[in-house]
Amino acid sequence: MNAFARAPAGVLALALGALMATCAWAQGRGPQAPQGPVRAGIVTLERGQVPVTVPLTGQAAAFREAQIRPLVAGLVTDILYDAGTEVRAGDPLFRIDPRTYDANLASAEAQLASAKAALPAAQATVDRFDRLAGTGVTQADVDTARVNLLQAQAAIRQAEAAVETARIDLDRATILSPIDGVAGISETSVGDLVTSGQADALTTVTTLDPIYVDLAQSSARMLQVRARIASGDMEAGDQLHIALRLENDEGYDGTGIVRAISSNVSTTTGTVRIRVEFANPDHLILPGMFVRARVTLGTANAFLIPQLAAGLEADGTISVWTLDDDDIAREVRLTSIGSTDNAWIVPQGLEDGTRLMVDNIDTMREGTQIDPVPVRIDASGVITETDS
Structure with missing residues (x-):
């Protein structure tokens, strides 16, 4: 006999009653299928020419820098410049007896x-x-x-x-500046004894305008970009457009010119150094300063997918929710080739006129009936309804 058959009739009845109560509670408290269409904002996608940008980090480096050392020995009798001022090549800096x-x-x-x-x-x-x-x-x-x-x-x-x-x-005996630049703080004083070719510099003269910014680009990303250009997903521009942001997140007014790309990959970081020259008339960028840059690599004939409407998956793809002709939610996995203005750039996997859901997607399920509401997304990421 089984356990229920051996149990007294009264105990069996109580157990069945408790089981039915538990099932009823679970049905009332658990997730339920939506009762009717779910209201959700949608935007209609259109393919177009989109700039492909990548974010990079970098560090400023002096355009020229000269460490000033004596070439004769003697006592320093005069310091002939003011620290922090601009000097020209040939201007006197120090005088030795x-x-x-x-x-x-x-x-x-x-x-x-x-x-x-x-x-x-x-x-x-x-x-x-x-x-x-x-x-x-x-x-x-x-x-x-x-x-x-x-x-x-x-x-x-x-x-x-x-x-x-x-x-x-x-x-x-009169030490001159070899370059144009800003003279630093003197590391010696009047009366100090200096020697020819000593290890310690008397001061440093640094050219700040223009200035270099060394950006770090991963070698893997460079290979991806070349593959996308070869496949036709992306068209390379005549030159790279580089927009810079300073440490205080302020945009820098100036466009950089690529001067050199390293032919070696760093064995520690796996990156390639890109040296970019910027005009720096106000000396806002100083050597050693860390900066962020957005580099426009080219253009792609692609769709722009708002980042707030997409989920980033572990494999690097993005997942979005679209509507079919019957207003049914369908999940689609896509591969982006970069981002621009808070949107993913997707060249393949969609068609013109695709309707993309931009809200109520966190708990969305495949096959949900949708009540679509046309919306638009402004530059700050706010969703507002449209008249159509």
């Missing part, structure tokens, strides 16, 4: 004068021995005189080089 180098130059010039004074006598000896050769002057005397002349001429050239070296050292 020049007295030693003045003396070296004077000594070199004296040696040059001495060498030049010896030259006429050596030349006259050669001329005289040439005339007297064979008449009391031997050939050995002539050869010796010519050697002496050559040595005198070499002494002049050596002295001239010494003068030039001394003059260069004296000129280097």
Whole structure:
């Protein structure tokens, strides 16, 4: 006998009553099929030429940067610039005590004068021995005189080089900016002893206008873009259009020019560096600053699917709800090739005139009868009904 057959009749009746009550409660509290059509906003999709953009992150880098180091040794006697001001190439920045180098130059010039004074006598000896050769002057005397002349001429050239070296050292006692830019804070003070070619820079001069922004693009995405161009899903533009946003989320007024694309992929990040040049007249972008960019890669003949009407799946596809001719909800999986203005770009999988549901989709089920309401979505993402 089974358990119910062995139970007393009264206990069996109580158990059946409790079971029926539980089923009735579950039917009242559980999810129920909608009673009639579900009201939902819809937009009608039309294919068109859509810009394909991708978001990238990057960091600003100086267009030029020169670390200023002394090329001669001595005491710093003057700091000739104001930190944070713009300087031109050739403007003086520091002065090193020049007295030693003045003396070296004077000594070199004296040696040059001495060498030049010896030259006429050596030349006259050669001329005289040439005339007297064979008449009391031997050939050995002539050869010796010519050697002496050559040595005198070499002494002049050596002295001239010494003068030039001394003059260069004296000129280097005044340290000049090698580039146009903004001079940084001085890392030395008047009275400090500096040495030629020391490791520590005295200051840095940085060119801020224009400025570079180095963007990081994943190598996988670059391959995807090339595949989409090859398949015809996307048409590449003549040049990349790059819109920049600063760290405070403020848009930057300027269009970048791509100057270089790295030929190597980073082994740590898997990205390729894209160097972009921006005009920076107001110095809003500073080296080292992190920025965000939207890069327009080209255009695609595609549909724009509002992101609020689509669910992003784990495999990277998006799911949307459309209406068939009988106003029945149908779920469709699509593959996007990018986004623009809060919308997914979808080149395939839909037809012109497809009706897309944009609200009441969180609990939507396949086959639900829909009461469609034409709506529009404004730039801020607000849904409003239309007259048609």
